[in-house]
Amino acid sequence: DEDGGDVAPRLVQQAPERIIQFYWVQLHRPGCLEEMETLFQNWRFHGLKLHQCWDAFTVQSPQFDQLITWAGEQDLPIFLHIGSRQEVRYLLESIRRHPSTTFIIGHLFRLEEYIQAEPRMDNVYFDVSPPPLISIVRLQKALDYFGAQRLILGSDAPYGVESLRKNI
Numbered sequence: 010d011e012d013g014g015d016v017a018p019r020l021v022q023q024a025p026e027r028i029i030q031f032y033w034v035q036l037h038r039p040g041c042l043e044e045m046e047t048l049f050q051n052w053r054f055h056g057l058k059l060h061q062c063w064d065a066f067t068v069q070s071p072q073f074d075q076l077i078t079w080a081g082e083q084d085l086p087i088f089l090h091i092g093s094r095q096e097v098r099y100l101l102e103s104i105r106r107h108p109s110t111t112f113i114i115g116h117l118f119r120l121e122e123y124i125q126a127e128p129r130m131d132n133v134y135f136d137v138s139p140p141p142l143i144s145i146v147r148l149q150k151a152l153d154y155f156g157a158q159r160l161i162l163g164s165d166a167p168y169g170v171e172s173l174r175k176n177i
Contacts, residue, residue, distance in 0.1 A: 018052045031056040031088060034076060036066035042075055049083070056085050056113075061092035068099045077103060081110035088136065090115040097122045104130050113161060116142050117151055124154050138163030140175040 017030045032054040035041055048054070057080055059066070059073075066073060068091070080087050089112060091097050097119040104112055113134045114123065123133060135151055137143050137160050151160055164173035 017054075021052075029056070030054040031058045033058045033060070035064045036070065036072045036076070037064050042072060042079070045076075046079070054085075056088060058088045058090075060090040060115075061096065062090060068096055068103055074103065077107050077110045081107055086111035086113055086134070088113040088115060091118055094119060094122070101126050101130075104133060108132055115163075116165075117147055120147060120151055124150070134159050134161050136161050136163040138176055139165035139169040139172040141169065 017028070021028045021030045030052065032045060032048060032052070034045055034057050036059065038044075045057070057076070059076075077087060087110065089100065091100055091114070100112075101122065104110075108130075109132070111132050111134065113136055114120075115136045116139070117135050117137060120135070123130075123135075133155075135155065137148060137151070148160075162173075162176055164176065166172065169175075
């Protein structure tokens with residue numbers, strides 16, 4: 010389409026063994042969930058992304074609850090960049106209500122909230138990008154508490170010069 014939304018599906022067609030496509034859901038847009046379901050039939054993406062810094066939504070919205078229910082039914086992980094401590098607390102409630110949905114928390118944001126959460130949630134993973142935001146101390150804390158199997162290497166592309174190389 011005109012805004013470049015079809016770039017990722019074209020790249021996946023060119024290198025399906027190397028590219029894992031996620032779909033960026035913008036919950037503030039009317040009809041976004043219906044559009045997502047339609048595009049899923051065509052693109053067969055492998056996960057969803059939500060970003061509160063770019064999209065004004067709350068995890069307390071009915072749309073968010075519908076989204077995570079649908080994602081669980083499709084066995085699609087949800088990558089989240091959450092914008093505030095309060096939203097993380099709401100998210101923890103949603104994670105508990107949807108144990109069959111997989112969540113990936115971007116940038117170890119509010120890591121301590123997840124460490125303190127009871128009971129421990131096995132459906133939560135953590136993205137460890139970009140290097141300027143993730144100190145060795147925080148990375149070690151995540152490793153000690155959740156283990157390497159819950160950490161996901163990311164690049165935060167297109168932001169950060171050589172982020173993936175630095176993360177490695």
